[in-house]
Amino acid sequence: MDLFDWPAISIEENATIRDALTVLDQQAMQIVLVVSEERCLLGTVTDGDIRRGLLRGETLDSSIKLVANATPTVGLDSETEMVWHQHMKRRSLRHLPILNDRKQVVGLYYRKTQVTPRRQNPVVLMLGGLGMRLRPLTETIPKPMLPVGNQPILETIVKHIADQGFTEFYFCINYLGDKIRQYFGDGEKWGIHITYIEESKPMGTAGALSLLPELPGLPLIVMNGDLLTKIDFRSLLDFHAEHQNCVTTCVREYSHQVPYGVIEMEGPYINQLVEKPVYRYFVNAGIYCLSPEVLSSIPQDSFYDMPTLVDALIEEDRKTGGFPLTEYWMDIGHIPDYEQAQADYEVYFK
Known part of the structure; x- marks a missing residue:
């Protein structure tokens, strides 16, 4: 103590x-x-x-x-x-x-130190994107391997997840995937085990899950490989179980201010005038927790996005939850995002 x-x-x-x-x-x-x-x-x-x-x-x-x-x-x-x-x-x-x-x-x-229990839940990282919005940086380097701080984005992700007790990883690779495989190998250096899933064609953020070698026995984490975040995955799993969801999507608050006065009308009459209102939304953060039975809803060897899967489950009236992220999160989708991530790294990941 x-x-x-x-x-x-x-x-x-x-x-x-x-x-x-x-x-x-x-x-x-x-x-x-x-x-x-x-x-x-x-x-x-x-x-x-x-x-x-x-x-x-x-x-x-x-x-x-x-x-x-x-x-x-x-x-x-x-x-x-x-x-x-x-x-x-x-x-x-x-x-x-x-x-x-x-x-x-x-x-x-x-309590300064505590034993981190090992988690058997699989972690699936989607790493096959072309990174078109980050060209020319991604012409010869896959986006997850771009350096942020003193190491690739993907290494920061892996270390953060492994530190929480997760050891079973699946890397879904396509574009320049050999560079990822060469760097990470079987994962032994990071105390984890990596199984590679090679996409012969783009399969979306959910389609590659149909290529898993076996149906997991526990809820699995699915995450896009271009995110820097300090999310507590253990809290995500606890939330998923507490609410008995079949899919839990991590969400992030996003606000947008209209730069004008917004007028609400009924016919020719003004009901209300709101000056420069701020509208707030929850947006998809690209991190999911899925119960194993959900995988049977994903078509085999086809392009299929995670939002399509979530929409289908909602239509079936199955429990789909939203887990608000309170930790640091950055989607590295454009050059300004990448530059911001470089500045943030020293603050949040050192």
């Missing part, structure tokens, strides 16, 4: 959900403390709190107080470390804010 320099993970009560996400991403402590000007603890926030708030309709610009846990378990600086440990053990906590007798924060007690 250790005490953490708590001001680095604290925000004030007038902060937004977006502010909390910045702290969660940059500090990687999985908790944010909401404090008053007098340093009194007003609540705690985790990514799970934020996800539940987004599903209720809150936005990234909503007040942090709308999602914070206002009655967290705490320890007192007058207690011994053994008592703090008991508080955490009884409630299966990783963090425990420590307060003085005036309810001011004086520290954060936390």
Whole structure:
């Protein structure tokens, strides 16, 4: 157990959900403390709190107080470390804010190390795209192998997933796939096992799943290979199981401001005029969790996109869920995205 320099993970009560996400991403402590000007603890926030708030309709610009846990378990600086440990053990906590007798924060007690359990769920990475929007960078290098920081995009992805206990990977390759195979081999260097699925033709984001050598016995993760993200895949699997979904699609909040006053009319009459409104949506983040039985809905050896699969399952009235991403996420689809990823790497992946 250790005490953490708590001001680095604290925000004030007038902060937004977006502010909390910045702290969660940059500090990687999985908790944010909401404090008053007098340093009194007003609540705690985790990514799970934020996800539940987004599903209720809150936005990234909503007040942090709308999602914070206002009655967290705490320890007192007058207690011994053994008592703090008991508080955490009884409630299966990783963090425990420590307060003085005036309810001011004086520290954060936390488990510094913990054993990462091995996950048997397969991880399928879609790596066969042509990367046309990133030409000329991708004329001789497949997009997942473009360097970001000091290593290829794909290596950053693999390390992040492997660190969460996943070891069984499927690489779906096509365009310049030999370069991926030569670099990663069987995956032993990263403590994983890689099976390669070669597409003889473009098969879309779901079609390649029909080429899996066997039906998995557990839900599988499917992810596009041009994403940089700090997503917690274990939370995704837990969410998928909790809601009994057949497919869970990761979603990201996207906002768009209309640069004009929007007029709502009924016949010749104006009902409302809204000046420069901001519309918010959830957009597809290119990461999915699929239950094994869903694979039987994918046509064999044919082009088939994941959105088509999701639409078909919705038509069949099967449970399809949306998992709001609260962690860092970047879709490297265009040159400006690639340049931004280079700048972000030092902040989020070092």
